[in-house]
Amino acid sequence: MLQIWVNLIPLCVSGIAWAHDAGLQQNTLQFDLTFDTDPQIGLSEEPWTSKYGAQNDLGYSGPLSFSHFNYKKCLEDASVPFDIGIIGFPFDTTTSFRPGARFGPYAIRSGSRRQSLGAGRGYTLAWGSSPSDYGSSLLDCGDVPISAYDNAKAIDQMEAAYSTLLSRPVFGGTSEVYKEKTRAFSLDGKEHPRIVTLGGDHTIVLPILRALHKVYGPVSVIHFDAHLDTWPPKGTTVQEGITHGSFFAVAAEEGLLTNTSIHAGIRCKMFGMEDIEHDDTVGFQVISTEDIDDYGIKKVIEKIRQRIGDKPVYLSLDIDVVDPGQAPATGTPEVGGWTTREVKRILRGLSGLNFVGVDIVEVAPAYDNADITGIAAADIVHDFLSMMLVDGPPQPHVGPFSKTDLL
Numbered sequence: 320m321l322q323i324w325v326n327l328i329p330l331c332v333s334g335i336a337w338a339h340d341a342g343l344q345q346n347t348l349q350f351d352l353t354f355d356t357d358p359q360i361g362l363s364e365e366p367w368t369s370k371y372g373a374q375n376d377l378g379y380s381g382p383l384s385f386s387h388f389n390y391k392k393c394l395e396d397a398s399v400p401f402d403i404g405i406i407g408f409p410f411d412t413t414t415s416f417r418p419g420a421r422f423g424p425y426a427i428r429s430g431s432r433r434q435s436l437g438a439g440r441g442y443t444l445a446w447g448s449s450p451s452d453y454g455s456s457l458l459d460c461g462d463v464p465i466s467a468y469d470n471a472k473a474i475d476q477m478e479a480a481y482s483t484l485l486s487r488p489v490f491g492g493t494s495e496v497y498k499e500k501t502r503a504f505s506l507d508g509k510e511h512p513r514i515v516t517l518g519g520d521h522t523i524v525l526p527i528l529r530a531l532h533k534v535y536g537p538v539s540v541i542h543f544d545a546h547l548d549t550w551p552p553k554g555t556t557v558q559e560g561i562t563h564g565s566f567f568a569v570a571a572e573e574g575l576l577t578n579t580s581i582h583a584g585i586r587c588k589m590f591g592m593e594d595i596e597h598d599d600t601v602g603f604q605v606i607s608t609e610d611i612d613d614y615g616i617k618k619v620i621e622k623i624r625q626r627i628g629d630k631p632v633y634l635s636l637d638i639d640v641v642d643p644g645q646a647p648a649t650g651t652p653e654v655g656g657w658t659t660r661e662v663k664r665i666l667r668g669l670s671g672l673n674f675v676g677v678d679i680v681e682v683a684p685a686y687d688n689a690d691i692t693g694i695a696a697a698d699i700v701h702d703f704l705s706m707m708l709v710d711g712p713p714q715p716h717v718g719p720f721s722k723t724d725l726l
């Protein structure tokens with residue numbers, strides 16, 4: 320009986336509303352609005368918590384933070400200290416081809432939902448550990464509200480946000496070898512938090528390098544990308560010259576880089592060898608996509624480590640370094656790229672370098688299929704965290720292979 324009346328209520332209400340809208344108050348349809356209020360409706364008297372426990376978020380539920388981390392709007396809330404902070408830079412107004420990377424932070428967080436690192440499930444055989452094993456405070460710091468209309472202002476906003484996070488005290492829980500490592504490089508002799516930035520188009524790296532320069536001076540860069548991004552600034556205004564293909568050249572002109580940086584995964588079309596010659600003046604060596612076939616992953620890792628040495632280093636990864644078959648959601652796709660597995664394997668080999676910050680950029684989910692790019696990017700961020708926290712490339716897990724040094 321009750322169910323019948325409950326079903327009728329919306330009909331009654333909509334009937335009256337229709338009559339009212341039509342100015343037919345004098346000729347209103349007649350419904351009986353009385354309904355049964357029998358209190359014996361079988362609701363459990365046992366509350367959820369005593370019957371089922373905590374209101375846990377599942378892999379596909381809950382608010383969207385990276386890997387279910389704690390989420391704070393860190394720019395305005397300094398109440399939670401962090402050793403590694405995740406921050407989104409939703410900015411894409413300096414792209415040359417397909418826009419849409421402003422939705423990258425959302426897509427990467429969404430792709431991270433099944434990782435549940437915040438719930439303690441972050442161990443992988445590849446690393447032999449979880450990023451949560453090192454006592455570090457890992458925090459999702461939200462997104463920076465960046466102007467979509469004024470690029471000069473947007474770039475200043477990103478620098479201000481990054482500098483704000485760098486200025487915060489650390490929680491202090493990194494691995495024993497890494498502990499206080501940033502203190503050894505910082506110009507003020509203090510330990511600073513490290514930031515994982517979710518882009519955003521690649522221009523976001525210019526304000527990041529400006530902010531890092533204030534703390535560390537010039538840094539080396541490991542740059543995973545299909546493109547050089549060192550092309551000379553062009554255009555009739557200063558702002559027109561700062562794009563996602565020229566920002567490294569601008570950074571070098573400003574003295575933000577050492578001359579010991581390196582690209583990995585380059586395969587784009589160029590004007591000619593003069594592009595590489597100019598790239599050299601910006602301070603980069605080039606590892607091409609094909610080098611991985613000719614020399615193998617271990618040599619690629621070895622060359623990067625040789626180039627960087629023990630200098631403070633910033634790692635920037637354009638998702639288009641991955642083949643568009645495995646990461647189609649990006650602005651300027653180039654065919655014939657590395658597999659996600661190869662990129663992950665190289666990142667593992669880079670652990671123990673003196674990373675002062677990392678980013679992943681150019682994820683534009685409007686071009687994605689079944690979220691594969693967002694999931695790939697989120698998994699790479701998981702590797703970033705391990706790479707920044709472990710003291711060196713881990714030994715292989717127990718199994719049929721011997722514990723040889725795999726780098």
Ligand SMILES: [Mn+2]
Pocket residue numbers: 544545546637639640651681
């Ligand atoms: Mn690129």
